[in-house]
Amino acid sequence: MSEKRRLGREFFARDGITVARELLGKTLVHRTPLGTVRGILTEVESYMGETDKGSHTYGGRRTARTEPMYHQGGTSYVYLIYGMYSCMNIAAMTEGNPQAVLLRSVMPADRESGRIMLQLRLEELNRKQLKREKEPYTLEHCPASLKKHLADGPGKLCMAMHITAADNDIDMVESPDFYVTEGMEVKPSQIHAGKRIGIDYAEEAADYLWRFYL
DNA sequence: CGGCTGATCGTG
DNA sequence: ACGATCAGCCGA
Numbered sequence: 271m272s273e274k275r276r277l278g279r280e281f282f283a284r285d286g287i288t289v290a291r292e293l294l295g296k297t298l299v300h301r302t303p304l305g306t307v308r309g310i311l312t313e314v315e316s317y318m319g320e321t322d323k324g325s326h327t328y329g330g331r332r333t334a335r336t337e338p339m340y341h342q343g344g345t346s347y348v349y350l351i352y353g354m355y356s357c358m359n360i361a362a363m364t365e366g367n368p369q370a371v372l373l374r375s376v377m378p379a380d381r382e383s384g385r386i387m388l389q390l391r392l393e394e395l396n397r398k399q400l401k402r403e404k405e406p407y408t409l410e411h412c413p414a415s416l417k418k419h420l421a422d423g424p425g426k427l428c429m430a431m432h433i434t435a436a437d438n439d440i441d442m443v444e445s446p447d448f449y450v451t452e453g454m455e456v457k458p459s460q461i462h463a464g465k466r467i468g469i470d471y472a473e474e475a476a477d478y479l480w481r482f483y484l
Numbered sequence: 485c486g487g488c489t490g491a492t493c494g495t496g
Numbered sequence: 497a498c499g500a501t502c503a504g505c506c507g508a
Contacts, residue, residue, distance in 0.1 A: 315500070317500075324500070325500085326500080349500090351499060351500065351501060352498090352499060352501050352502080353499085354501080354502085355501050355502070357500060357501080359500085372500060374500090395503085398503085413503085413504090415503080415504095419502095419503095423501070423502070424500070424501070425501050425502060426501090426502075429502095466500075467500070467501095468499085468500050468501070469500060471499090472500095
């Protein structure tokens with residue numbers, strides 16, 4: 271398959287809303303133990319820095335955890351949520367300006383990626399099955415919801431693309447293993463906007479239309 | 485399909 | 497103590 275051009279610093283060195291909208295249709299690429307996975311981004315959210323009540327950096331909370339968001343545009347920010355799932359962001363803007371884009375969902379870019387995603391999701395599910403002393407699922411016998419909801423959520427995206435704490439604070443402009451390339455053409459009319467998910471504590475910021483999806 | 489709940493742990 | 501969540505289960 272043809273390798274598309276990867277996105278450079280200038281792409282990410284813009285505000286978080288522009289980067290979020292522009293990321294739709296682009297391809298997230300990650301080398302995993304099962305091979306290289308490619309996912310077309312279909313849903314993202316903007317987190318606009320220290321003045322954004324929905325952001326981990328709200329009020330200037332620059333801590334060990336949020337540090338990657340303060341790094342230059344194109345830096346990954348992966349954190350653990352609810353003690354068991356990872357969420358993946360890409361920092362926007364420049365050093366010291368902690369805007370970021372949360373990657374909420376992807377669809378497999380090709381058949382091989384779909385195969386790898388399913389397998390990775392299956393492995394994750396089976397770890398829980400094991401703990402419950404239940405039969406592991408197989409490709410033939412697994413919940414139908416797996417294929418239907420392969421990577422349509424921030425946690426599922428990370429499971430399907432093997433994104434973990436080990437992938438935190440990576441410069442995705444330079445890394446050979448973790449980056450974003452050009453993908454499919456997206457017309458402005460294809461981009462929808464809605465409220466961000468899961469930030470009810472963010473008061474008025476919870477109503478901003480900073481979630482973008484195809 | 486919509487609503488509810490338990491799981492599980494790093495961070496501040 | 498608290499999440500930028502998910503799967504499973506329930507009822508409609």
